[in-house]
Amino acid sequence: MTYLRDLTIRxxxxxxxxxxxxxxxxxLLIPIGIVDVYxxxxxxxxxxxxxxxxxxxRFFLGNDLWLPWxxxxxxxxxxxxxxxxxxxxxxxxxxxxPNTLWLSxxxxxxxxxxxxxITYFYIPFVVTVYPPLWTGVFTFTITFVAMDKLLTRRxxxxxxxxxxxxxxxxxxxxxxxxxxAAGPGxxxxxxxxxxxxxxxxLQKNVWAKRGVYLVxxxxxxxxxxxxxxxxxxxxxxxxxxxxxxxxxxxxxxSGRGFLLSMVGVLSVASISMYxxxxxxxxxxxxxx
Numbered sequence: 597m598t599y600l601r602d603l604t605i606r607x608x609x610x611x612x613x614x615x616x617x618x619x620x621x622x623x624l625l626i627p628i629g630i631v632d633v634y635x636x637x638x639x640x641x642x643x644x645x646x647x648x649x650x651x652x653x654r655f656f657l658g659n660d661l662w663l664p665w666x667x668x669x670x671x672x673x674x675x676x677x678x679x680x681x682x683x684x685x686x687x688x689x690x691x692x693x694p695n696t697l698w699l700s701x702x703x704x705x706x707x708x709x710x711x712x713x714i715t716y717f718y719i720p721f722v723v724t725v726y727p728p729l730w731t732g733v734f735t736f737t738i739t740f741v742a743m744d745k746l747l748t749r750r751x752x753x754x755x756x757x758x759x760x761x762x763x764x765x766x767x768x769x770x771x772x773x774x775x776x777a778a779g780p781g782x783x784x785x786x787x788x789x790x791x792x793x794x795x796x797x798l799q800k801n802v803w804a805k806r807g808v809y810l811v812x813x814x815x816x817x818x819x820x821x822x823x824x825x826x827x828x829x830x831x832x833x834x835x836x837x838x839x840x841x842x843x844x845x846x847x848x849x850s851g852r853g854f855l856l857s858m859v860g861v862l863s864v865a866s867i868s869m870y871x872x873x874x875x876x877x878x879x880x881x882x883x884x
Contacts, residue, residue, distance in 0.1 A: 603686055612681025617753040621746065622681045625703065629673035632710035633666045639717045647716070673706060684747045693748060700743035708736030730865070734817060737869050809875035816868035 603611075612622050637657075640648055645658045656665035680699040688694040712732035719727045751757075 603682065607686065608679050608682045610682070611685050612678050615681075615685060615752055618681040618685060622677045625677045626674045628707055628710050629670045632673075632706070632713055633669050635710070635713040635717050637662060637666070639713055642717070676702070680747070688748075688750060693750070696747040697744065700740055700747055703743050704736045704740035707739045708732040711735040730817065733865060734868075737872055741873055806875045809871045813868045813871035813875065816864050816871065 612618050636648065636653065640657050645654050648654050648657065653665065656662065680696070680703065683699065684694050684696050687696065709732060712728045715731045716728040746753075
């Protein structure tokens with residue numbers, strides 16, 4: 597936020613419109629506020645105001661002020677998205693790069709909460725997994741990594757750059773297919789005549805690593821429920837929940853099981869987030 601005071605109100609409101617790709621991102625983010633408001637109202641109407649953990653939201657909805665709350669929520673997030681786009685464009689020319697980590701964090705948090713509310717409306721509670729929390733965490737992680745990549749770019753995303761990117765990728769795939777189809781004899785002759793071009797192999801290897809990391813991250817999230825279930829069976833927490841319900845007083849049995857379950861969940865979530873972030877950090881390392 598160091599450079600926020602350097603921007604005028606007019607610049608904050610209009611600069612984001614000057615670049616088509618930033619304009620597109622902002623316009624795609626704005627409906628998130630509408631979706632979040634819609635499903636928050638549906639969930640509180642079905643399950644009661646107490647399901648909302650934000651005390652400010654609880655106050656407005658509990659006093660039947662849902663309309664002003666909804667308007668402030670939607671307009672506020674829309675203005676924030678415009679500010680984010682303008683602030684990024686204003687700071688990306690700095691020597692140290694764009695100062696936008698806090699923007700990526702807030703946007704990811706808002707999208708994660710929106711997914712949480714959507715999931716809660718359809719699947720409010722499953723004893724050992726709690727889908728709303730983990731869909732929200734997963735969405736937050738993916739969104740934060742993606743927004744951080746976008747809002748740290750030094751150059752613009754254009755139709756030409758997108759077309760060039762996919763053209764190069766398709767060309768590399770086609771080249772690799774033709775080399776495999778030519779057979780080892782033809783490949784040897786070509787290697788003798790033309791110096792090797794390792795770029796295609798490097799790119800293929802990089803994307804293979806990214807794919808592996810992403811698969812491992814998703815597998816860890818899918819395995820989370822099974823791991824917690826095993827902890828519940830081993831500690832007796834599952835039997836305790838069936839007999840007395842999910843929310844009861846803690847004793848030496850239920851408290852131990854709950855603690856181990858939380859440790860297991862946090863450990864699996866941390867490993868999953870590590871794999872996902874590692875996938876996006878994987879880059880091409882060209883030989884020197």
